[in-house]
Amino acid sequence: MELIAGRFGRVEPRRRVGAYLRGLLAGLERKNGWTLAEHAGAVSPDGMQRLLRTAGWDVDGVRDDLRGYVLNKLGDPAGVFVVDETGFIKKGVRSAGVQRQYTGTTGKVDNCQLGVFLAYASPRGRALIDRELYLPKSWTDDRSRCAAAGVPDGVGFATKPELGLAMLERALAAGVLSGWVTADEAYGQNRAFRDWLAARAVPFVLATRSDDLLTCPDGRRHEAKALAALAGPHSWERRSAGDGAHGERLYDWTVLTLDTTGLPDGWGHWLLVRRQINPPPGKDPEPAFYRCAGPVTTPVPELIRVAGARWAIEECFQTAKNEAGLDQYQVRDYRAWYAHITLAMLAAAYLAATRAQEAEKGDLQPAAMTTPAATTTATA
Numbered sequence: 001m002e003l004i005a006g007r008f009g010r011v012e013p014r015r016r017v018g019a020y021l022r023g024l025l026a027g028l029e030r031k032n033g034w035t036l037a038e039h040a041g042a043v044s045p046d047g048m049q050r051l052l053r054t055a056g057w058d059v060d061g062v063r064d065d066l067r068g069y070v071l072n073k074l075g076d077p078a079g080v081f082v083v084d085e086t087g088f089i090k091k092g093v094r095s096a097g098v099q100r101q102y103t104g105t106t107g108k109v110d111n112c113q114l115g116v117f118l119a120y121a122s123p124r125g126r127a128l129i130d131r132e133l134y135l136p137k138s139w140t141d142d143r144s145r146c147a148a149a150g151v152p153d154g155v156g157f158a159t160k161p162e163l164g165l166a167m168l169e170r171a172l173a174a175g176v177l178s179g180w181v182t183a184d185e186a187y188g189q190n191r192a193f194r195d196w197l198a199a200r201a202v203p204f205v206l207a208t209r210s211d212d213l214l215t216c217p218d219g220r221r222h223e224a225k226a227l228a229a230l231a232g233p234h235s236w237e238r239r240s241a242g243d244g245a246h247g248e249r250l251y252d253w254t255v256l257t258l259d260t261t262g263l264p265d266g267w268g269h270w271l272l273v274r275r276q277i278n279p280p281p282g283k284d285p286e287p288a289f290y291r292c293a294g295p296v297t298t299p300v301p302e303l304i305r306v307a308g309a310r311w312a313i314e315e316c317f318q319t320a321k322n323e324a325g326l327d328q329y330q331v332r333d334y335r336a337w338y339a340h341i342t343l344a345m346l347a348a349a350y351l352a353a354t355r356a357q358e359a360e361k362g363d364l365q366p367a368a369m370t371t372p373a374a375t376t377t378a379t380a
Helices: 011-024 033-039 046-053 059-074 143-148 160-173 191-199 224-230 300-309 312-324 334-361
Strands: 080-089 099-103 108-122 125-134 180-183 204-208 213-215 221-223 237-244 247-257 267-275 287-295
Touching: 011 033, 011 046, 011 334, 033 046, 046 334, 059 108, 059 125, 059 160, 059 334, 080 099, 080 160, 080 300, 080 312, 108 160, 108 312, 125 160, 125 312, 125 334, 160 191, 180 300, 191 204, 191 287, 204 300, 221 224, 224 247, 224 267, 224 287, 237 300, 247 300, 267 300, 287 300, 312 334
Parallel strands: 080 180, 180 204
Antiparallel strands: 080 108, 099 108, 108 125, 204 287, 213 221, 237 247, 247 267, 267 287
């Protein structure tokens, strides 16, 4: 609360936000307006709902404080920025941005809101540091519907990669975008997303599809899967992508050199391929593909480490939902979504920072991140 105290013009909303955060951290079975109000000793959720919808405090300012807090507590030269989205299952049609759309939360098309998030992951810990609500065209093309949900007139349609870039732009403007960026194929397939990173000399490891057409140094273009097929049996190496829920994530990896046109001087461009070690009986190993760009001296284990760091954001979502009520809100309003999500992220970040502090004292093990085991340069 000391960190964000300057974001409030009056003492009442500041005190209520303190109660809200304590409720998010209290271990309640559910963390919605009613339960948080009861935990704070209120007789109704009206005050908590007013805090999210209309109370006078700087929600985006708290977001900026949160980002700085995480980078201060968890910052490390090996830190990685991760972009991804998660779904919030909803009933009805009035919650800002809600519609039937695919979400990885349930693995199917569902009635939900989608939030695009930026996370920071380092050997010291990981936490969410920024957020944007995705508004489908069914919303942005219907301004009366937007107005009813409190969506400002100036907010138009933006793709998920565009929302990701908006958050990365804020991190860059704050002077904290230092290190690698990784994301799944929805972002890796987006040329504008890759070009933005390259133009600002931000190295990246971005997942891509098997049919992505890639340009080789000789100017020829091949699909990613065709390039992987050219890798000889001795060009694969077995390495860990970090610890997972079921132990160490071991895969076979290979790297192939790509054309560097459009990249900063002194940079390399590679296709990184990951292959299962023990595929299901009767099936060939299922490969995954990553388009990578960074300093030409980047070792292969560093590319693998960054690729493995992408899973950290899933842990962030799980922790924020289970421990800080990220998905347990009962609001429909656009501003209220940002207010609740920001406070839940701050509560989750506090837990991550506390764990890091305990680890530094020797009471806990720090967050696991893959450590390069060799210095093979990515020039296969």
